[in-house]
Amino acid sequence: MDPFEDTLRRLREAFASGRTRPAEFRAAQLEGLGRFLRDNRQLLLDALAQDLHKSTFEAEVSEIAISQSEVDLALRNLQAWMKDERATQLDSAFIRKEPFGLVLIIAPWNYPLNLTLVPLVGAIAAGNCVVLKPSEISKSMEKVLAEVLPRYLDQGCFAVVLGGPAETAQLLEHRFDHVFFTGSPCVGKIVMAAAAKHLTPVTLELGGKNPCYVDDDCDPQTVANRVAWFRYFNAGQTCVAPDYVLCSPETRERLLPALQNAIARFYGDDPQRSPNLGHIISQKHFKRLQGLLGCGRVAIGGQSDESERYIAPTVLVDVQETEPVMQEEIFGPILPLVSVRSLDEAIDFINRREKPLALYAFSNSSQVVQRVLAQTSSGGFCGNDGFMHMTLASLPFGGVGNSGMGRYHGKFSFDTFSHHRACLLRSPGMEKINDLRYPPYSLRNLRVLLVAMEERRCSCTLL
Structure with a gap:
């Protein structure tokens, strides 16, 4: 017995009926999401504390506020996003943004509210029906999303499904019109392979080892404050956190006491x-x-306590490139410092590895920051700060290569969940003009057509 068959059939029928397409319906669902966040703020904070020991500050900043901002942005701009986009000087050539249909969103455990609701905002705004699969690892948030969120949405068009890897694999056997997955590259390959059987497009928001280059020309305490906050935020369980620092041996010796000072100031002596x-x-x-x-x-x-799943904010030195800490994404409060002799060596080190989701460069010299930006590739880049680039809805968020494909946040989310349909409406009359393109072909007609195409390349519709 397939536990998902009836749910998926019901959602497909709802989409086929056209229920999700009107702007009024989409706005109503987005407003429902906003109410869910406002009405259940304490419940959400409690769930995040239970799952991740996440402080109210971190939960508000990285989960609730970002989700609410995405809802508000989509509501303000929904009508504009939905409008046909004029493609050329001809009014009859345009791009229509259509919903894909039934989409699947598979969310992770590290930001279990943000990384569930932010893509959901885009899917709703674009007019899709949605199956949400929250992570079974963040159990408290999974319970809230399964039991409370559906009360705020049209349950004929949206469903929350539960389960672990086996259930997710079974779910992926079904055909969806788009799959949005956030997680590790290893599981991303499994999702992509399953989607390929149905030729289903995918958005993969993956991770990787994000480099952080620290130049000799910098204020070590400023760098330490910023790197420590972003490395140890959410206990380091952040896909865009700096995964290792590249710096000269001299800068390392200046950075270590500054990091020690920042950690003590942020988290106390214990x-x-x-x-x-x-x-x-x-x-x-x-x-x-x-x-x-x-x-x-x-x-x-380096301290740890298994009974509380506690690992102290840690800095490692003298690590080898072949060691596990430099081979896998850390996803925890551990920061290796790797010595390099020059900026050239740092750039070479970065470029020998898979393209990361994010890359950071700290320097008082804008030329150094610009050079790191110009000579590397990553999903996102930030100079002289941590992952603040991903908080701007005006910037796309996503990976490249091993760190993912596709992008979202703000209008980019709407576009990700929309099919951009190329449309041209022609007049049934004026057939005499079309004689130029019909056989029997002649050199004279060819010359006329080529001149017309050259002069009006963007709007010539003779061909």
């Missing part, structure tokens, strides 16, 4: 008791991270 530091999501992930503490040499932190 970070385990700090209400501002998150905990690791599960025992499995804790064990994996505990193993990484054996790489290189611990310069700061």
Whole structure:
């Protein structure tokens, strides 16, 4: 017995009926999402605290506020986004933004509200029916999304489904019109392979090892403050967190006491008791991270407590490129410092590896920052700060190569979940003009057509 068959059939019938297409319906669902966030703020904060020991500050900033901002932006701009887009000087040539149909959103556990609702906003605004699959690992948030969120949406057009890897694999056997997945590259390959069987387009928001280059020309304490906050935010369980620092040995020696100072200022002398530091999501992930503490040499932190899934904010030095901490995405509060002799060596180090989701460069010299930007490739880039680029709805968020494909946030989310349909409406009359393109062909007609095409390349419709 297929547990998803009836649900998917019901949603397909709802889409076929045209229910999700009117702007009024889309706006009503977006307003429902806004009410869900406002009405259940404390419930959401409690769930995030239970799953990740996430502080109210981090939960508000990175989960609730961002989700609400996306809802508000979509409501303000929905009518403009939905309008046909004029393609040329001809009024009859235009791009129509159509919903794909039934889309699947598979969300992760590290930002279980944000990374579920932000793509959902785009899918709703674009007029789709949606199946949401929240992560089973963030159990408290999964329960809220399954039991409370449906009360705020049209349940004939949206469904939340539960389960682990086996259920997700079974769900992916079905044909969807678009699949949006956030998670690891390893699982992303599985999702893409399953979607390929149905020729279903995918958006893959994956991870990777995000480099952070720190130039000799910098203020070490400013760099340490910014790097430490973004590395240890959500206990390092962030896909765009700086995964390792590249710097000269001299800068490393200046950076280490500055990092120690930043960590003590942020989390106190005993970070385990700090209400501002998150905990690791599960025992499995804790064990994996505990193993990484054996790489290189611990310069700061290194303490752990399995009973609380706690790993101290940690800095490693003398790590080798072949060690596990430099081979896999860390996804925890561990920061390796890797020594390089020059900017050239740092850029070469970055370019030898898979393209990351994000890349960071710190320097007082704008030329250095610009050079790192120009000579590398990554999903996103930020100079002299952490992952603030992803908080701007005016910028697309997404990976490249191993770190993913596709983009979202703001209007980019609407576009991701829309089919951009090329449309041209022609007059049934004036057939005499079309004689130029019909056989029998002549050199004279060819010359006339080529001149017309050259002069009006964007709007010539003789061919």
